[in-house]
Amino acid sequence: MVNYTEITSVDQWKEVLKQSSEKPVVVFKHSTTCPVSAHAYGEFSAFEKPMDCYLVKVIEHRPVSNEISIDLGIQHESPQAFLIVNGKAKWNASHWKITKKELDKVTASL
Template identity: 30%
Template sequence: MGLLNKIFGGDKVAKEEKILPWVSFNDLQQIDYIKQKSSIKPQVIFKHSTRCGISSMVQRQFIKDYNFSEKELDLYYLDLLNYRKISDEVGFAFQLIHESPQLLVVKNGALVAHASHGQINEVDLNRFI
């Protein structure tokens, strides 16, 4: 019976879900706050479309690979479907064309790196700490 359970998934052990220290990005005033706080430590914004399969796939990989503490950087989550106006203002504030998914790294008040789609998981956040 043990072999059949292994073949058909009966012995699956529940995976512990990794939780990141996301800060919900849901207010326009956070843009100025992020710029100010970026002089203390890097601020990272992850823009995500909850209805996009590619965005979800990239987010899962990002979560899997993420290994930073809240002391090293702040990580903001921007739900594009619910906060599109904020996303537009982020693009204006940092002179960046909207894409989804998209990762922005802000340091000393300026955008120092950005990526979209599969390139997000190639960004070496260690460079900015």
């Protein structure tokens, strides 16, 4: 099961973005009221890679979710997952495309 840190502030997000210049990170944007997001959360939770992973609850922390969209230049969707390297989204997926298998694949070379 993935160990993740929840991002609850824009300042915390900015630190994660800065950290991605030193090592890749995975960020998962989760809607706590959506059944599709619940499924994707299960896939994200099953992901087991020794890297820093983060969770943003999009309803509870809308400003953080919005800032991620702005900083990465990728339209908001939820659920949504990102592999962030050097401050840029190297990979992103939404909805049913977020799977443990896909996360394993995109992080295999890290």
